Amino acid sequence: MSKELKKIAIYGKGGIGKSTTTSNISAALVEAGYKVLQFGCDPKSDSTNTLRDGKYIPTVLDLLRKNPKVDAHDAIFQGFEGVYCVEAGGPAPGVGCAGRGIITAVELLKQQNIYEELDLDYVIYDVLGDVVCGGFAVPIREGIAEHVFTVSSSDFMSVYASNNLMKGIKKYSNAGGALFGGIIANSINNPYQKAIIDDFVSRTGTGVVEYVPRSITVTSSELSGRTTIEAAPNTPQAEVYRSLARKIAAHTQSKVPTPLETEELREWSASWADQLLAIEAGEVRGERASI
Numbered sequence: 485m486s487k488e489l490k491k492i493a494i495y496g497k498g499g500i501g502k503s504t505t506t507s508n509i510s511a512a513l514v515e516a517g518y519k520v521l522q523f524g525c526d527p528k529s530d531s532t533n534t535l536r537d538g539k540y541i542p543t544v545l546d547l548l549r550k551n552p553k554v555d556a557h558d559a560i561f562q563g564f565e566g567v568y569c570v571e572a573g574g575p576a577p578g579v580g581c582a583g584r585g586i587i588t589a590v591e592l593l594k595q596q597n598i599y600e601e602l603d604l605d606y607v608i609y610d611v612l613g614d615v616v617c618g619g620f621a622v623p624i625r626e627g628i629a630e631h632v633f634t635v636s637s638s639d640f641m642s643v644y645a646s647n648n649l650m651k652g653i654k655k656y657s658n659a660g661g662a663l664f665g666g667i668i669a670n671s672i673n674n675p676y677q678k679a680i681i682d683d684f685v686s687r688t689g690t691g692v693v694e695y696v697p698r699s700i701t702v703t704s705s706e707l708s709g710r711t712t713i714e715a716a717p718n719t720p721q722a723e724v725y726r727s728l729a730r731k732i733a734a735h736t737q738s739k740v741p742t743p744l745e746t747e748e749l750r751e752w753s754a755s756w757a758d759q760l761l762a763i764e765a766g767e768v769r770g771e772r773a774s775i
């Protein structure tokens with residue numbers, strides 16, 4: 485291979501903004517001249533839609549079911565500015581393990597040396613779930629990704645999912661698994677939301693890669709079937725995604741995080757419950773007071 489391929493996985497709670505964020509990172513990286521493949525690892529197979537005008541593509545597992553000797557090229561489609569798009573797909577509903585499906589899909593591309601052939605700079609996996617199921621730890625465990633990022637808002641369930649992901653990374657770190665790159669803080673529009681995420685990353689020995697506001701520009705872009713980078717390239721939100729993509733591109737120092745134990749996480753959230761009530765009651769002055 486002529487250059488070094490960087491392998492990145494993006495995790496996070498369901499519906500938190502993984503596919504939106506991942507697609508905007510991919511779009512910003514191709515726009516900057518890199519060769520990028522986005523690999524959707526969600527049975528819904530909707531990861532790469534906004535890179536292709538809202539259109540769905542056949543999944544690797546669908547193609548494999550039709551022809552066990554499928555040519556991997558048949559599962560690769562190009563989108564915005566030549567970005568490569570692949571969807572792993574999933575087992576038939578109610579049958580089989582979606583995590584195993586990811587292994588099968590990734591293996592197919594590996595066996596046929598697709599990453600080398602396409603001379604990629606980045607492959608970005610958009611992964612469903614929060615690593616409660618071992619199958620979804622696959623990109624961490626099997627050396628498929630090197631750097632793992634999680635998308636999180638300041639909501640407790642989202643922080644909880646990020647903490648679980650960190651537990652998964654810590655567990656496999658001695659066996660050469662992927663390391664943690666940081667949190668992509670999504671839907672951060674208020675100082676108290678920023679303060680909650682900042683506190684969580686300081687407790688877990690990690691960091692925030694970028695703060696991404698919740699923005700109607702993203703909604704409007706999605707409704708037009710496109711990323712914000714494509715649909716609204718001159719907006720502040722597109723600049724936020726470009727900044728995020730630059731940081732991810734330059735990122736090298738991933739590490740083993742220090743996730744909170746369940747009891748610690750409970751105490752941590754309870755302390756924030758008290759602080760937020762105090763803010764609402766107007767008892768707190770200073771930055772955290774301005775909700």
Ligand SMILES: Nc1ncnc2c1ncn2[C@@H]1O[C@H](COP(=O)(O)OP(=O)(O)OP(=O)(O)O)[C@@H](O)[C@H]1O
Nearest residue numbers: 498499500501502503504671697698699702703706
């Ligand atoms: N920063 C943002 N501003 C506005 N809307 C956003 C933002 N981030 C995500 N969204 C919206 O939230 C919804 C869910 O986002 P997305 O599909 O990317 O989440 P996901 O984590 O991939 O979900 P799933 O777990 O179902 O795959 C989408 O409608 C998306 O447009």
Ligand SMILES: [Mg+2]
Nearest residue numbers: 502503526531
């Ligand atoms: Mg998604």
